[in-house]
Amino acid sequence: MTEPGAPLAPAARRRMVVAETSVPMLARGVRLRFDDSRQRWVLLVPERVIAPDEIAVEILQLCDGQRSVATMIDQLAIAYAAPREEIAADVVAMMQDLAHSGFLIQAKETNP
Amino acid sequence: MSPTLTDTSPVFADPNDGVAIMESRGASVAETYGIPLAVLLELTHRCPLQCGYCSNPVEMERSSNELTTVEWKRVLTELAEIGVLQVHFSGGEPSVRKDLVELIQHATDVGLYSNLITSAVLLTRDRLTAMADAGLCHIQISFQGNEPELANRVAGFKGHSKKLEVAGWARELGLPLTVNAVMHRQNLHQLPGIIDMAVSLDADRIEVANVQYYGWALKNRAALMPTLQQIEEMTATVEAAQARLHGILDIDFVVPDYYALRPKKCMGGWGRQFFNITPSGKILPCHAAETITGLEFDSVRSNHSIAWIWQNSEALNLYRGTGWMPEPCKGCAFKEQDFGGCRCQAFALTGNAGNTDPACSFSPRHEEIFKTAEQEAATGTNRYIYRNFAGGTLEPEPVDGL
Numbered sequence: 418m419t420e421p422g423a424p425l426a427p428a429a430r431r432r433m434v435v436a437e438t439s440v441p442m443l444a445r446g447v448r449l450r451f452d453d454s455r456q457r458w459v460l461l462v463p464e465r466v467i468a469p470d471e472i473a474v475e476i477l478q479l480c481d482g483q484r485s486v487a488t489m490i491d492q493l494a495i496a497y498a499a500p501r502e503e504i505a506a507d508v509v510a511m512m513q514d515l516a517h518s519g520f521l522i523q524a525k526e527t528n529p
Numbered sequence: 530m531s532p533t534l535t536d537t538s539p540v541f542a543d544p545n546d547g548v549a550i551m552e553s554r555g556a557s558v559a560e561t562y563g564i565p566l567a568v569l570l571e572l573t574h575r576c577p578l579q580c581g582y583c584s585n586p587v588e589m590e591r592s593s594n595e596l597t598t599v600e601w602k603r604v605l606t607e608l609a610e611i612g613v614l615q616v617h618f619s620g621g622e623p624s625v626r627k628d629l630v631e632l633i634q635h636a637t638d639v640g641l642y643s644n645l646i647t648s649a650v651l652l653t654r655d656r657l658t659a660m661a662d663a664g665l666c667h668i669q670i671s672f673q674g675n676e677p678e679l680a681n682r683v684a685g686f687k688g689h690s691k692k693l694e695v696a697g698w699a700r701e702l703g704l705p706l707t708v709n710a711v712m713h714r715q716n717l718h719q720l721p722g723i724i725d726m727a728v729s730l731d732a733d734r735i736e737v738a739n740v741q742y743y744g745w746a747l748k749n750r751a752a753l754m755p756t757l758q759q760i761e762e763m764t765a766t767v768e769a770a771q772a773r774l775h776g777i778l779d780i781d782f783v784v785p786d787y788y789a790l791r792p793k794k795c796m797g798g799w800g801r802q803f804f805n806i807t808p809s810g811k812i813l814p815c816h817a818a819e820t821i822t823g824l825e826f827d828s829v830r831s832n833h834s835i836a837w838i839w840q841n842s843e844a845l846n847l848y849r850g851t852g853w854m855p856e857p858c859k860g861c862a863f864k865e866q867d868f869g870g871c872r873c874q875a876f877a878l879t880g881n882a883g884n885t886d887p888a889c890s891f892s893p894r895h896e897e898i899f900k901t902a903e904q905e906a907a908t909g910t911n912r913y914i915y916r917n918f919a920g921g922t923l924e925p926e927p928v929d930g931l
Contacts, residue, residue: 446705468534518734
């Protein structure tokens with residue numbers, strides 16, 4: 418993600434590059450909660466409110482710092498009876514988006 | 530399946546984003562609008578910094594008029610109950626309030642997400658730790674430059690090195706960090722350095738905000754207005770940094786509108802999706818709204834609930850929607866997109882908040898405003914009028930090298 422010659426960026430070291438082996442969790446300052454008054458799930462991040470759709474909520478709930486991305490994809494492929502590759506691409510893309518802003522971080526690397 | 534994340538950020542989002550509309554209570558003259566997702570709480574106007582671009586009104590609220598701890602707690606509880614999700618503790622400098630940790634704790638207890646918008650110069654490591662322990666979710670620290678001499682001069686306070694120190698503590702405590710950089714003619718040359726500073730501070734995000742000219746900033750416009758060339762360089766710098774730092778630093782960019790063709794959709798439209806509460810408890814559609822004279826804003830100290838005020842305040846209903854608009858807004862294809870621009874700017878520049886914002890090229894005053902900006906940028910004084918309770922103090926004769 419950092420190109421040679423980019424300034425030394427501490428954030429680059431803690432940013433997650435999402436792979437199937439990643440074990441993601443919500444970063445400090447990121448809250449997934451149900452908004453009672455609007456009857457929908459919201460993701461609260463610094464100075465912003467993000468509205469995840471139903472599937473995004475399901476994925477975020479699986480980001481518990483225990484499960485690998487591969488395990489989540491397996492689960493979702495079964496639940497949605499959809500081709501695993503398709504699910505994998507969508508899940509990784511969504512997570513990478515959140516990881517780029519530091520909202521989703523790596524809990525630990527699993528052994529490859 | 531394709532998961533999507535919609536940004537419903539209060540100021541920038543489309544107001545028709547599906548946020549549930551509150552039931553109307555009582556006969557409101559306007560349409561009803563849903564309770565905002567986030568509310569700005571200006572705990573105090575007191576601040577050790579004296580930045581000439583401050584958006585606080587020139588007539589500032591004395592500490593004796595500030596809401597008490599008990600009153601702020603009641604406000605926080607009520608905000609959570611009616612569906613507000615986030616609060617921004619701001620000011621003035623919010624940490625001047627001795628009860629800040631207590632208020633953050635109360636926000637946490639009632640389920641609110643809390644942001645701290647601070648100059649950082651009064652914080653100690655212990656106090657910041659106490660805030661983090663009380664559930665503070667995010668800290669935004671303002672910087673006036675990336676080099677102490679200029680930064681301290683802009684602020685009228687020697688605080689730059691302290692800010693760097695506090696930013697370091699915030700990261701050690703794991704708090705998400707935003708660097709706020711207000712840009713103007715006298716610090717725009719430092720923008721590349723400020724962006725690099727944010728990266729080396731390990732910030733998650735930087736807000737590069739051009740000065741908006743209300744309150745103190747309007748008083749100091751001649752000393753702050755950038756040149757058109759500076760604006761062009763700035764845009765190029767920001768766009769290059771956004772590409773280079775993707776995945777490292779989120780960059781939000783607030784563009785200056787004096788040189789624009791289209792006005793900004795200020796606050797997402799007057800009274801549509803945002804309000805703030807002043808130190809004395811008044812509910813405003815934006816933090817600069819008290820610069821418009823002749824409007825009466827309802828207070829949380831009145832016998833009305835916050836939800837009632839949001840729906841029924843005469844001042845909030847005055848410029849809601851599009852019904853109030855004169856020409857050229859009335860027949861304009863863009864009226865639902867920018868809602869005629871900014872009411873405070875219309876008032877500041879034309880004397881009538883109900884006019885089209887002169888930042889809009891359709892305003893009869895547009896040309897004149899553009900020329901004023903160009904002229905002030907070229908020939909305006911560099912001396913600031915420092916913000917204070919005495920109505921402002923002119924900066925001493927410039928020191929060599931600045």
